[in-house]
Amino acid sequence: MHKDTKHHNLLFVINPIAGDIDKEELEEEIQTLCHADGINYNIYKTTGEEDKKKIKELLAEHKYDAVYAVGGDGTVNLVSCLLIGTTTPLGIIPLGSGNGLSKDLNIPQDTEEALQLIHSHVVRNIDTIDVNGHPSVHLSDLGFNALVVKNFSEGDRRGPGAYAWIALQEYLNYVPKFYRIETDTETFEGEAFMVTIANANAFGSNANINPNGILNDGRFEICLIEPFPKPAGLGILYKLYTGGIDSSVYTRILSCKTATIYNIDNEVVHVDGEPVEMEQEIKVTIHPKSLKVILPVPEEQQDEPPLN
Ligand SMILES: Nc1ncnc2c1ncn2[C@@H]1O[C@H](COP(=O)(O)OP(=O)(O)OP(=O)(O)O)[C@@H](O)[C@H]1O
Numbered sequence: 001m002h003k004d005t006k007h008h009n010l011l012f013v014i015n016p017i018a019g020d021i022d023k024e025e026l027e028e029e030i031q032t033l034c035h036a037d038g039i040n041y042n043i044y045k046t047t048g049e050e051d052k053k054k055i056k057e058l059l060a061e062h063k064y065d066a067v068y069a070v071g072g073d074g075t076v077n078l079v080s081c082l083l084i085g086t087t088t089p090l091g092i093i094p095l096g097s098g099n100g101l102s103k104d105l106n107i108p109q110d111t112e113e114a115l116q117l118i119h120s121h122v123v124r125n126i127d128t129i130d131v132n133g134h135p136s137v138h139l140s141d142l143g144f145n146a147l148v149v150k151n152f153s154e155g156d157r158r159g160p161g162a163y164a165w166i167a168l169q170e171y172l173n174y175v176p177k178f179y180r181i182e183t184d185t186e187t188f189e190g191e192a193f194m195v196t197i198a199n200a201n202a203f204g205s206n207a208n209i210n211p212n213g214i215l216n217d218g219r220f221e222i223c224l225i226e227p228f229p230k231p232a233g234l235g236i237l238y239k240l241y242t243g244g245i246d247s248s249v250y251t252r253i254l255s256c257k258t259a260t261i262y263n264i265d266n267e268v269v270h271v272d273g274e275p276v277e278m279e280q281e282i283k284v285t286i287h288p289k290s291l292k293v294i295l296p297v298p299e300e301q302q303d304e305p306p307l308n
Contacts, residue, residue, distance in 0.1 A: 005123065007065035010041040013055060013079050015071030018096040020158045023070065026111065033118050046075065056082055064088060066294060072096015073138055073204060077272035080137045080291055089123045089292035097158055098204025098273050101138040104215065105295055117294050125289035126215040129199045131271055132282050136199060137291060139209065140271040142263055143194040144174050150268050150275040160205060176227040177265035183256035188224065195261065196223040197284055207240040218288040222254040259284045
C-alpha cells in the first residue's frame with residue numbers, strides 16, 4: 001500500500017442523479033472498503049438544494065481527512081468550492097455524464113479502480129480559477145458551448161447523445177458574439193464562436209480545447225475559437241478530438257494570470273458545466289496550487305516504500 005498520508009475519516013458527497021447511474025451498490029462498496037481499512041466515513045447525498053450550506057456544516061462539525069466527490073464535474077465543483085484554500089484534499093469517483101477533471105487528472109474512470117484511491121494515493125496541489133467570485137477547477141465557457149450546456153441542463157434528457165443533438169441544432173444557427181478580453185499580457189477584441197477559460201484540458205466529452213494546459217503552472221488559458229465558415233466546423237471538431245486544436249487557423253490561446261472579459265453581447269456563461277448568471281464584466285484570476293487533490297500513485301513511485 002502506498003500513500004502520502006493515511007486517511008482515517010472520510011466524507012463521500014454522492015450525487016444520486018449524476019450520470020443517470022444508480023449508486024446504491026456503490027454505497028455498499030464504500031462500506032466494505034472503509035471497514036476493511038479501519039476508516040470512519042460519512043455519506044452526504046446531494047439534493048440539488050442548499051447542498052453547499054449543508055456540506056459546509058458537516059465540514060465544520062467533523063475533521064475529515066479528505067472529501068470524495070462522487071458524480072460529475074458539477075459535483076466536483078461543489079466540493080472543490082468548499083476545499084479550496086484548506087488542507088483537506090478532494091478525491092473524485094467519476095460517475096457523471098461529464099467527468100472532465102477526473103480524466104485530466106488521470107483518475108481511473110472505472111469505479112472499482114477509482115475506489116482503490118481510498119487505500120492507495122498521493123496528494124498533489126492544483127491551481128484553481130476565480131471567475132467573478134465563482135471557483136472553477138476545470139473549464140468555464142462563454143459562447144456556443146455555454147449555450148449548449150444551458151439548454152442541456154434545462155432539458156429532460158441526459159447523456160452524450162442528448163448533448164450532441166442539442167449541439168447540432170444550436171450549431172446550425174449560432175452567431176458568434178463580440179468580446180473584449182484584457183489579460184496581464186495582451187488584449188483581444190472581436191467576435192468569437194466560443195471563449196473557454198481553461199484551468200484544465202478537455203471537456204467531459206473528450207473534446208480537448210486546451211491541449212497544452214498544465215494544472216499547476218500558476219497560469220490559465222483563454223481559448224478562443226474565432227468565427228469560421230460553417231464547412232470548416234468538421235475540421236475544427238476533428239482537431240478538438242485529436243489534440244490538435246491549437247494548430248487551427250481559427251483558434252487563439254491567451255495564456256495569463258489575470259483577465260477581464262467584457263461580455264458585450266451578454267452571452268451565457270457556464271462554470272465547470274453549470275450555467276451561471278454573470279455581470280457583463282467578468283474578472284478572472286488564478287489561485288496557484290490552492291486545491292489539494294487525491295491522485296493515483298505514479299508508476300515510478302509504486303515500488304518505493306510508503307511515507308508513513
Ligand atoms: N438529488 C438531486 N436531484 C436533482 N438534481 C441534483 C441532485 N443532486 C445534485 N443535483 C444537480 O446535479 C448537477 C451536477 O451534476 P454533475 O455534473 O455532478 O453530474 P452529471 O451527470 O455530469 O450532470 P449533468 O449531466 O447535469 O452535467 C447540479 O446541477 C446539481 O444541482
